[in-house]
Amino acid sequence: MKKIILFALFALFVTGCNSGTAGTDHVEKEEKEITIPNDLPQQLKEIDKSKVNTAIQFESKSFLDLMDSVFFENRDQEGYQRTTHRVYKAGDQFEIDPDGLSPTARYEVEFLKFNYEERKFETIIEKTVERQDPSYFITIPDEENVAYYIEQVAIGENDEIRKQEYHQIFVPYNEINARIDLDKTHYYPEEKMTVTLTNLGTIELGTGYGVILDKWNGENWEQFEFEQMAPAIGILLRNEGTFSQDVELSQLEKGTYRVIQTLTEDDRISASFTIE
Template sequence: MLKTLLSIITICTIAIFGLWIYESMTTKETSGNPYSDTIPSKMGKPDSSEYMFTERFPYTEEEILEKTGYGPKTGEGFNSSNMIASIADFQINQPGEEQGTYIEGIPEGHTVKVELIERTKELEEIDKINEVTYEEGEKGLVATLPDKRDQLYSLSAEMINGNGKVIDTYVGIVYVPPEPEVNAEVSTDKTSYSPTDTMDFRITNFGPSRLSYGARFIIQSYGNKAWKTVEGPEAVVAMEYILLPKESTIHTVKLESYDLEKGKHRIIKRLGVSDTEVEEELAATFIVE
């Protein structure tokens, strides 16, 4: 009984301590005013990247084969019995990374030709970057991406029998995005509110990077020629949101939780590029009447 009670007390203490740490991390920025006097509501623009491909690639497997001019995927050479990792139809990778397919070993009397070709958004060929022929027994059928960004490539593996005939093909599209940056916009559903209204706060990701952000919103009031942070809800759930490229999301904000006076205010959101240290702040201004 005593052990159980001590365990419960320990768990509660850890939970409270964890919440205190999280709150400290997310509220320490409200001491004074570390925010700029001018924070934009928009950064970048839609379709700022040449290709703007995201997790949702516009072509099917059949269309990729047709547009790139490769033969059919028959399953005669690459199949479940010898595949370790196949070429994905579409993937986003970084410059200099090694990409390809891995098998148990090229069958006796066969070879595999791997090609890396730079292509347009419509998958038309621009330049053949690399071509390698792998011999029987080899397992890693790969190519290394060039040190260039905002590029689109096709990566193919063709298995060829002893008669020189292509018996099976794997082909996928690889996109190397630009340098990670926040291209996004924040906005509110109205320009003016009452102190007890609920605000619809919209975040739009122009892409091409995925954006991540936390649950906390910072609201500031303008007075005496300066912005001052308004105290909000004391406890905020520690969670991370992910916003995919070319998508928008709306969060509801209860203004009565901030006890706002009449005047000019702004709501600030810090957005980061997923899996990087790139962060930016955007803000939307509004009036309380």
């Protein structure tokens, strides 16, 4: 009886050792997951909340109404025409061209900065531009996150008002930031991939339909010849605005790819995915 028990214990010991060895062999034979380097970030940088949370809302109706109410406090709004509503950069110039005036007429021009805290406009420049004068250029000051109004009134020979215009000039923070996302990271060629771009900065981003792809060749990323419509800029994204599009993957073979979004000449972001 003792021999039978000893034999059974020996058999269990041998079986356990073989089982442990087999498990180890299986782990050693498993392929290690390869991490492919991607030198382009998915999000350009951290969100600068100090700028995003205080940025002028130059497309907000309430903000525009506020400025108009201050500007027209001592003016007859019905007599004015808004001619310009544009984003400028510091150093840009705004032209006052007198060529359209009659020979004896002039422009009375006032360049005003909006003081948001005090809810008032501050005069920066006052200028008279005669018909015979060359174009007068207003240089936008070197300051960000500012709104300006330019008042331009055409005056006739007898000091009668011919035309009254005002121009809205906005110089937002020059804060460029964005993120690109995919709905998945693994696809099959018969599937569609959804690409979403989100503007995380303070200025508008241009985008549109069509994508640019790179493929990993084992050593480097190289541009993949993707037969589709050429990427076209036709959509402007404001802060926190998003744009999504579906991309057909039937032309893609098995491998690792990345979608690239160009933000500026020097800044790009990307999101990588694999085709099974």
